[in-house]
Amino acid sequence: MDLATLAPSPGLATTTTLETLETPCLVLDADRMDRNIKRLRNRLDDLGVSLRPHLKTAKSIDVARRFMSAPEGPATVSTLKEAEQFAAAGVRDVIYAVGIAPSKLARVAELRAKGVDLVVVLDTVEQAQAVAEASRGAGMRIPAMIEIDCDGHRSGVVPGNHAQLLEIGQTLAAGAELRGVLTHAGDSYKGGGDEAQQRFAEAERLAVVEAAQLLRGARLPCPVVSVGSTPTAHHAKDLTGVTEVRAGVFVFFDLVMAGIGICQVEDIALSVLATVIGHQREKGWIITDGGWMSLSRDRGTSRQAIDQGYGLVSDIDGNAYQDIIVVDANQEHGILAVRPGSNARLPSLAIGDRVRILPNHACATAAQHPVYHVVRSGSHAVEACWPRFGGW
Amino acid sequence: MDLATLAPSPGLATTTTLETLETPCLVLDADRMDRNIKRLRNRLDDLGVSLRPHLKTAKSIDVARRFMSAPEGPATVSTLKEAEQFAAAGVRDVIYAVGIAPSKLARVAELRAKGVDLVVVLDTVEQAQAVAEASRGAGMRIPAMIEIDCDGHRSGVVPGNHAQLLEIGQTLAAGAELRGVLTHAGDSYKGGGDEAQQRFAEAERLAVVEAAQLLRGARLPCPVVSVGSTPTAHHAKDLTGVTEVRAGVFVFFDLVMAGIGICQVEDIALSVLATVIGHQREKGWIITDGGWMSLSRDRGTSRQAIDQGYGLVSDIDGNAYQDIIVVDANQEHGILAVRPGSNARLPSLAIGDRVRILPNHACATAAQHPVYHVVRSGSHAVEACWPRFGGW
Structure with a gap:
């Protein structure tokens, strides 16, 4: 995608970043999306059929x-x-x-x-x-x-x-x-x-x-x-x-698609930005404001070889932590912990720190949000806000 | 609730009924809601504490x-x-x-x-x-x-x-x-x-x-x-x-609350109105347009004694069919079938017929919708449309 195609939204302050957005909210990595689109388009061009995107x-x-x-x-x-x-x-x-x-x-x-x-x-x-x-x-x-x-x-x-x-x-x-x-x-x-x-x-x-x-x-x-x-x-x-x-889902990809080998975790373009709001240190829990209302109730990986809970946790740059997942979620609380059975260590995150949760199912998670906050890979600057709609 | 408190929405045609609403959509039985509110209020009055509704x-x-x-x-x-x-x-x-x-x-x-x-x-x-x-x-x-x-x-x-x-x-x-x-x-x-x-x-x-x-x-x-x-x-x-x-959830109640005995199924005030769009008769399936986008992905009854799938199916009057549940759901498709293990018979429903699905979790199901269509128990007339909001 050309830089020119990412027109900043009129009302968006040029300084909006992943550090200043209100959380929880939906973040879209435009570089990853662009790669996903190009990959399928090239494939179908080779097969000689047209794409009717869902x-x-x-x-x-x-x-x-x-x-x-x-x-x-x-x-x-x-x-x-x-x-x-x-x-x-x-x-x-x-x-x-x-x-x-x-x-x-x-x-x-x-x-x-x-x-x-x-x-x-x-x-x-x-x-x-x-x-x-x-x-x-x-x-x-x-x-x-x-x-x-x-x-x-x-x-x-x-x-x-x-x-x-x-x-x-x-x-x-x-x-x-x-x-x-x-x-x-x-x-x-x-x-x-x-x-x-x-x-x-x-x-x-x-x-x-x-x-x-x-x-x-x-x-x-x-x-x-x-x-x-x-x-x-x-x-x-x-x-x-x-x-x-x-x-349709290939445009963003998600953990269900990664779990069946259609993409890599690094291809997932969608994430939910959340803020740390508490710890239960004896239990090995970090509490965030990213609950099921922002992640959706989708547990699509629960029957896959690797159960990702309510989502796989990434750092603010979008790089997944090893084996750190949302083990449980209430309406506006997410509980981050080490995946059961893993020897990974919980990252050191303080009150106010931010994480990005990769979704089980992009269709369900996106549906919980009114807008995409568009960033590029490796950048914290929000370059555009794209509204989305719901309903019937 | 007095009739006077159910002010019809300005844009609502007086003839709107459960037969003419666009589906899927959210229906709220005001009589059931009213009973639920009165019940808890009386209880707390007796205990001498005030209610701070969620x-x-x-x-x-x-x-x-x-x-x-x-x-x-x-x-x-x-x-x-x-x-x-x-x-x-x-x-x-x-x-x-x-x-x-x-x-x-x-x-x-x-x-x-x-x-x-x-x-x-x-x-x-x-x-x-x-x-x-x-x-x-x-x-x-x-x-x-x-x-x-x-x-x-x-x-x-x-x-x-x-x-x-x-x-x-x-x-x-x-x-x-x-x-x-x-x-x-x-x-x-x-x-x-x-x-x-x-x-x-x-x-x-x-x-x-x-x-x-x-x-x-x-x-x-x-x-x-x-x-x-x-x-x-x-x-x-x-x-x-x-x-x-x-x-909070007591105002509507839901199948999770019924499953742990806090209410009866007949107290559940919220339902999703859906239309039959197909049959797979050999499989005993009825397909509706009420998928997980309208029901939510919540499977809160999955660990209860009675698993209600994605919801318990009622007729258009709000009376639950015996053992008919939404056994599976895609984004905009719901699959109705007899609960596994039950001897109940699938109701005879034709293309275009309507059903009301009682939700597992009222908070999650309501969140999928922009508006409540308010009816009274036993009536098909929509007496008001109450907007709801989402987001953070």
Whole structure:
């Protein structure tokens, strides 16, 4: 990222640093983010597919602009609020990648009427009928993608259920618009190593490519063939037949991704800045003002080989201490201690000293905060404040 | 609560109902809330102590006004943002009940200069020195409470460490203001039955009453003697020597509190309204748009006798289904299923039908939302929208 792209926020005093920010707050290392984006972009360029970034992790137009191919998109979102917010900032090519509820179609039609190519996702005939009905009501053809269940993880038409796939496709083609097929290898977040990830990626590809073939064989259109998850996007060897890849958490990365080998701890761009507010020396505890309200309740590493508690503790420069984690958290208190079983020593931190906590799950931790405080690697100067939004 | 106190929000169409709200969203049953408030208030009246409600659960002036004794307070908060927001709405008597970081004292002095009696909390000599120094700098005596660790749960001076208690007390009395002593029986959230809770409550009382006696014996002032947690507030038999009780989550209650017997499931006033968006019939799953972003990642019942997953499922009227829980959740997807081991049957719910999810932890779930949609028990009409805030 060029220095020029980090425009300081208007209200930000030029002297704001990691020492003077109010804590707890969210810190974003722009150099790490930039490397993460470049890495996946280069990889997908080599595979010849385009990236449709998932903006649900970032929920920030400043971040979105840095990893979308163009200001208009393409992009993926998880809520209509995201679709509306990003549309207001000029994004025009959006997939809302959560199964559509019929009551949400009025908002979809409204955004489409404003010139946003917003596409919905579904996996039942009932939903396809609702989209066809809403299309008739709005005097437009609302485009929909059919979700395919590549791994039994959550939603989607089960591969092999040809009758259901064709009935949904025909319903859409007749009364709305069949835009394509989409899948998400949710099970890939459980890890399993490079070979397992390559299998997850190939299962993702096969699930949608076969569904697309079936639809096209029935003379139904299927222009878009969409796969995506951060782990599979970093492991796919061949994406023949796929037109786009969706991924989101890679922009920041987190401890769950590090735990399954998709990134290194040193790649994690997001942290929560916290201040030491107490000690329980007999117990080996350091108390900070970074509780679960700022870290989130996500314990995504609890089932991984290395349990990171509520987060891995770094010094103010962003360098992780050896085996120092947030062992427990209350709403506005975090308890730092040596990881159980480790021989590491607790760092010497006084009341008022600051640490940066690396998150288990970037999507969950970022969601607890209204703004990103943007720094560069190794610097304490806050160069920009990027607002983020929540809600539905 | 009188009907008159539920003023409809200006922008709210009179026809808004649980059927027409955008989902997911937060629903508050005002009748249940009202009962919860009355129950604890009656209890504390009988014990002859005043309630200093903790506003960290609600983070809403509309809710706060319903459970504070007066518009001016007293009140307890967990962040300076809460102190500032409630002060702006007229609250004047506030304890900020998280150990003070020296860098936050400028904001404390600013609020005090505006006429808010904001009191800080601490448990180290270093913090007491910082408060004394800030008092000198601001030309005012900033009042502080000394936190006592009644159960080894988190923070506070260990009972029996008289030297530390007296040194903190003397430092405050000399250079700031020693307002009193405070403790919180955090371990009471683990449950253990009525007798265990009565012991937790008595341990809370003894910890602060003995600390107050020690301070007073050394001719130090100690006007306020403060205890509090929702479980102990509902079990204390005797509060001799205590001047006030702090509690917060009781206003809404939640599954964690029901799981340790402090309330019934039918008392839980908060729920997340969600819409059915899919089925995986072979797996016995119903998919909704209520994922962890709306429910929070809190799994507080996971170590209780009955694990409620990400929440217990109710029908749209707020009546819990037998053994139907959110067995798993992604960011914007919730998976409803029969509780493992139960013979209950999945309710027949179609695409578009709505359910209400009772939360594990009201503080965490409410924090995911910008507004409360207020209804009465058994009614679908939304009678008010109460905004809430977050941040620090």
